[in-house]
Amino acid sequence: MADHASSEGSSQTKPEASHSPSPSPAHPKPSGAKKFIKLAVLAVVALVVVCWVIPTIVESFSTVSTDDAYVNSHVTFVAPRVAGQVSKVLVDDNNRVRKGELIVEIDPAPYEKVVAIKQAAVDAAKADLVATEASVRGLVAQTRGQRFKLQHAIETVDNQVALLRAHVAALAKSTATLSLAKTEFDRYSKLLETKVASREEYDQRQQNLEVAQAEVAQATENVAQDRVALGLPAKPESGKDLAQVPADIDQNFSAVRQALAELLQSAAQLAIVPTSYNLGPKEVIAEFYKRDPSGNLDKIYDKIIEDAPAQKQAKAKLASAQSELDQAQLDLSYCKVYAEIDGVVTRRNVNPGNNVQVGQSLMAIRSLTEIWIDANFKETQLGSLRIGQPVDLRLDMYGKHTTFKGRISGFTMGTGSTLSLLPAENATGNFIKVVQRLPVRIEVMDYDPEKQPLFVGLSVEPVVHINEEPTGPDAGKFLQPYQAAAKAAAPSTPAPSTSETPKQ
Numbered sequence: 252m253a254d255h256a257s258s259e260g261s262s263q264t265k266p267e268a269s270h271s272p273s274p275s276p277a278h279p280k281p282s283g284a285k286k287f288i289k290l291a292v293l294a295v296v297a298l299v300v301v302c303w304v305i306p307t308i309v310e311s312f313s314t315v316s317t318d319d320a321y322v323n324s325h326v327t328f329v330a331p332r333v334a335g336q337v338s339k340v341l342v343d344d345n346n347r348v349r350k351g352e353l354i355v356e357i358d359p360a361p362y363e364k365v366v367a368i369k370q371a372a373v374d375a376a377k378a379d380l381v382a383t384e385a386s387v388r389g390l391v392a393q394t395r396g397q398r399f400k401l402q403h404a405i406e407t408v409d410n411q412v413a414l415l416r417a418h419v420a421a422l423a424k425s426t427a428t429l430s431l432a433k434t435e436f437d438r439y440s441k442l443l444e445t446k447v448a449s450r451e452e453y454d455q456r457q458q459n460l461e462v463a464q465a466e467v468a469q470a471t472e473n474v475a476q477d478r479v480a481l482g483l484p485a486k487p488e489s490g491k492d493l494a495q496v497p498a499d500i501d502q503n504f505s506a507v508r509q510a511l512a513e514l515l516q517s518a519a520q521l522a523i524v525p526t527s528y529n530l531g532p533k534e535v536i537a538e539f540y541k542r543d544p545s546g547n548l549d550k551i552y553d554k555i556i557e558d559a560p561a562q563k564q565a566k567a568k569l570a571s572a573q574s575e576l577d578q579a580q581l582d583l584s585y586c587k588v589y590a591e592i593d594g595v596v597t598r599r600n601v602n603p604g605n606n607v608q609v610g611q612s613l614m615a616i617r618s619l620t621e622i623w624i625d626a627n628f629k630e631t632q633l634g635s636l637r638i639g640q641p642v643d644l645r646l647d648m649y650g651k652h653t654t655f656k657g658r659i660s661g662f663t664m665g666t667g668s669t670l671s672l673l674p675a676e677n678a679t680g681n682f683i684k685v686v687q688r689l690p691v692r693i694e695v696m697d698y699d700p701e702k703q704p705l706f707v708g709l710s711v712e713p714v715v716h717i718n719e720e721p722t723g724p725d726a727g728k729f730l731q732p733y734q735a736a737a738k739a740a741a742p743s744t745p746a747p748s749t750s751e752t753p754k755q
Contacts, residue, residue, distance in 0.1 A: 639721025
């Protein structure tokens with residue numbers, strides 16, 4: 252009965268159990284939507300890994316980069332070369348200018364006055380030069396006259412010597428005539444005693460004797476006069492010829508020496524000085540002709556006029572006055588200040604009416620074309636860097652989708668700490684090793700400021716491709732060659748790669 256009851260009870264409860272809900276399983280099967288989401292997530296993760304993670308890992312092994320880099324360029328500070336009051340300022344900040352464009356004007360009136368004064372000084376110096384040249388030519392003419400006077404003095408002495416010899420010959424003739432007259436007179440004296448000769452013939456012979464004696468006396472006086480005129484004793488020493496004179500009498504005669512002294516005095520004013528004051532007149536004249544190989548007097552005197560002290564002094568004064576005029580004109584031209592480079596005006600601090608001084612900074616001009624990147628790489632990164640390696644340049648200004656191309660052009664010979672105003676002092680012993688950074692210059696390739704300008708100071712992230720072949724000048728090196736040698740060589744083809752190119 253009990254079993255039956257229980258069976259009935261159980262039988263009665265079965266229908267109720269059949270209507271109760273079935274229990275939920277521990278891990279229900281996912282639906283189709285969930286499977287799709289999981290697959291999409293896996294696909295995105297795989298895409299990220301393929302498109303970003305793997306390239307990033309590959310790039311980290313083949314490139315070197317830094318975020319400590321910025322754009323730099325040449326800057327020219329505009330300063331006046333003369334002092335004065337500014338009359339015009341033709342540009343303002345952020346204006347673009349071209350090389351040679353007028354940007355500032357200084358009042359030129361004071362400098363125009365100086366130019367006028369210097370021009371008058373030049374005109375006066377030119378007039379002085381003309382007057383001096385005329386005076387020098389007068390001295391040359393005087394010197395030529397003195398030379399002819401010397402020549403005439405020599406010729407006069409030679410004529411006097413010839414006249415002496417003629418008078419000596421005349422004396423000899425008169426002496427012979429006297430001897431003949433005396434012989435005839437003695438013969439006729441004897442004949443007169445014997446009455447063979449007449450008194451008239453005797454008187455005639457006596458008269459001839461007296462005339463011969465007078466002629467001898469006159470010839471003797473002429474010879475004595477000639478000798479005295481030549482500076483010789485009237486009567487020579489016994490046994491010497493009356494016509495004998497020193498061989499160099501025409502060089503040492505007083506009148507000749509006086510003419511020579513006058514010639515040297517005139518020539519000294521023309522800077523004509525003999526090599527020795529012991530030279531004779533003929534030697535002085537011969538030395539004068541040696542001034543020109545051909546002995547051309549025109550050329551000699553032209554050279555003397557050109558080299559005359561007064562002429563040189565006048566020319567020097569003219570050159571000095573002309574130099575001062577040129578400087579005044581140059582200062583006047585400096586009243587107009589021009590742009591020295593193509594670029595953009597910055598930091599203008601001058602206005603019309605300002606009084607400026609020489610060297611005072613008026614404004615700055617930043618170059619638009621001479622742009623480069625200064626990248627401060629860690630010293631642990633430098634071993635893989637070489638000149639000529641290609642670089643990708645990424646700027647926050649243009650976003651990651653815009654990349655500029657560049658190449659390493661050089662390394663600064665010193666880290667940033669050594670180039671700072673107060674370099675680190677490690678000699679005290681309190682040394683803490685800090686990874687140093689070295690500035691590396693990167694030139695921008697095919698840069699066009701008209702399309703995408705790079706502003707100085709912008710942050711740059713350079714990525715250097717160390718596994719690519721360096722190109723361009725000095726490729727694969729650390730140091731550039733000497734600038735003079737590089738300009739002299741001027742290779743037209745790019746340098747080939749060297750063994751220094753790192754390979755990783």
